[in-house]
């Protein structure tokens with residue numbers, strides 16, 4: 001039976017992933033009473049089945065790939081990885097799938113937490129089905145923020161239940177490496193998990209329906225990752241899709257996949273890394289006139305524009321603007337400021353790059369793919385610039401020519417590209433592909449969001465001998481071309 005009197009808060013946040021937690025933090029800091037509703041583990045996908053465990057699996061792999069090529073270290077790192085130790089580290093970095101630490105933080109920030117499945121129940125109302133079988137009704141004075149994230153999207157193949165495929169959840173939490181692993185999908189999850197499990201002892205077959213890996217990146221990024229994956233022993237195939245997939249053998253312990261080119265591939269497990277779906281199927285969208293299962297479109301203030309009254313917000317993966325933790329947390333800071341301003345009756349400041357406008361998740365989304373080599377990108381690619389009709393200069397440089405790169409790893413292979421807006425003379429896109437480039441990305445992000453004139457970049461002098469000298473070489477290449 002529903003309880004009689006709804007609990008009233010200024011703000012209700014559905015979903016205590018990294019994004020929901022940050023919305024709640026900002027609204028609480030602004031003096032608004034806030035409740036978080038969480039159906040699984042506070043901390044969300046990122047903490048337990050995405051960023052944290054995947055990077056914990058990859059860090060030893062990438063460090064070893066670098067160290068194995070540094071003179072004097074080959075022998076020291078020549079042994080196979082200690083798989084048990086890597087998996088134990090992964091478990092620790094996932095807090096052993098226990099959210100006590102997060103709950104403690106939520107309490108210490110002055111935020112209330114209600115455990116259970118939250119659903120919108122009309123304007124400013126949320127009903128929560130608790131694990132105890134009760135229904136708790138919540139009412140918001142000002143805002144409801146939907147921060148329910150995304151889950152793995154599986155292709156519509158027959159027999160999926162019997163196939164028992166891995167999604168990103170199993171790929172990041174598996175207790176041991178399968179002997180053979182088929183991975184379907186050439187995006188970020190596919191290539192990162194191929195890199196990790198191949199190094200941890202699985203024989204990986206990576207199936208791309210595109211003609212290359214990482215189709216949303218500059219083509220050279222996917223080419224370098226393909227080269228290294230093949231050197232590591234992975235079977236990387238392009239232009240193929242799965243026609244049928246089923247389990248065979250004793251107890252169904254073998255997966256048998258027929259491909260569009262007629263080939264048959266077998267393995268112990270199969271991972272579908274084929275994109276994401278919004279977690280919006282069962283959150284009461286129909287009670288506010290929206291379609292269950294849809295992504296929640298917002299304007300730059302993160303307000304769901306299809307619902308009148310500026311009380312409903314969608315923040316993080318569920319709005320599909322930029323599916324990254326850091327970008328969702330950026331949106332959370334903006335949404336928190338917007339909710340607080342509206343609650344105080346203030347006018348919003350919604351110009352580009354202003355406190356109430358989520359601008360960077362359109363103009364300058366940084367992302368690192370933690371493969372060997374790392375791929376770090378922000379802003380436009382050449383393909384995106386062409387699609388948007390932007391007139392850009394494209395400047396390329398071979399990072400392997402840098403003294404800093406050779407110091408880093410004598411066999412360094414890598415490439416950098418920046419796109420310069422011809423009219424405004426500012427950088428609008430950058431991609432770095434090579435070992436150790438992840439930490440370069442912030443410099444490019446500052447150049448783009450700060451709209452730093454290219455001529456001024458000559459005065460930003462990179463230290464010798466570092467990989468950052470790539471900035472100087474890119475400027476010289478542009479000047480001399």
Ligand SMILES: Cc1cc2nc3c(=O)[nH]c(=O)nc-3n(C[C@H](O)[C@H](O)[C@H](O)COP(=O)(O)OP(=O)(O)OC[C@H]3O[C@@H](n4cnc5c(N)ncnc54)[C@H](O)[C@@H]3O)c2cc1C
Nearest residue numbers: 015017018019039044045050051118149316317323324325
């Ligand atoms: C394998 C993998 C690796 C990744 N690595 C990175 C990385 O290195 N860096 C990076 O920036 N991004 C990475 N991402 C993306 C990142 O995980 C997401 O962008 C991020 O988790 C989105 O945060 P969120 O809070 O919007 O959603 P989520 O993290 O999905 O959290 C949503 C929360 O809402 C809860 N919830 C859902 N429905 C309800 C409901 N009805 N009631 C109550 N609670 C509900 C869920 O239980 C969950 O806790 C990775 C993704 C994957 C799949």
Ligand SMILES: NC(=O)c1ccc[n+]([C@@H]2O[C@H](COP(=O)([O-])OP(=O)(O)OC[C@H]3O[C@@H](n4cnc5c(N)ncnc54)[C@H](O)[C@@H]3O)[C@@H](O)[C@H]2O)c1
Nearest residue numbers: 155185186187188189190209273274275323324368369370
């Ligand atoms: N390091 C990071 O920051 C990181 C790591 C992992 C994931 N992520 C985020 O998570 C998001 C999801 O990643 P993802 O790799 O699942 O999705 P994605 O959209 O990046 O890639 C999906 C891939 O699957 C392919 N695909 C889709 N349907 C298919 C089908 N039916 N058959 C064969 N191939 C199919 C696509 O062509 C594409 O190559 C990313 O957009 C990224 O923002 C970030």
